Amino acid sequence: MLTMVEMNVRIPLDFDKEEAERLKASEKERFQELQRAGKWRHIWRVAGHYANVSIFDVVSNAELHDVLTSLPLYPFMEMKVTPLCRHPSSIHNDDR
Numbered sequence: 001m002l003t004m005v006e007m008n009v010r011i012p013l014d015f016d017k018e019e020a021e022r023l024k025a026s027e028k029e030r031f032q033e034l035q036r037a038g039k040w041r042h043i044w045r046v047a048g049h050y051a052n053v054s055i056f057d058v059v060s061n062a063e064l065h066d067v068l069t070s071l072p073l074y075p076f077m078e079m080k081v082t083p084l085c086r087h088p089s090s091i092h093n094d095d096r
């Protein structure tokens with residue numbers, strides 16, 4: 001099932017800079033692992049914000065929950081989750 005997730009990252013200004021860089025590096029590693037596994041299908045930066053719009057492909061809401069809460073930056077993210085379904089006019093066979 002495809003799900004759009006809008007993520008806003010809010011690391012407090014007084015948060016330790018080295019720890020923030022470590023978390024960002026871990027986030028990138030986990031993100032690339034989930035991309036390779038086909039779970040995190042797309043990501044776009046929201047221009048002008050420390051935010052992204054992403055598309056996940058998971059088998060259940062429980063899996064989505066596990067994936068999202070596994071992100072190293074999860075404690076610093078606000079998320080909006082929107083379920084998606086195939087548009088009847090789509091020409092893409094992998095939309096589901």
Ligand SMILES: O=C(O)CC1=CCC(=O)O1
Binds near residue numbers: 007009050
């Ligand atoms: O930069 C972001 O929006 C947060 C993030 C998601 C995947 C990643 O590597 O960083």
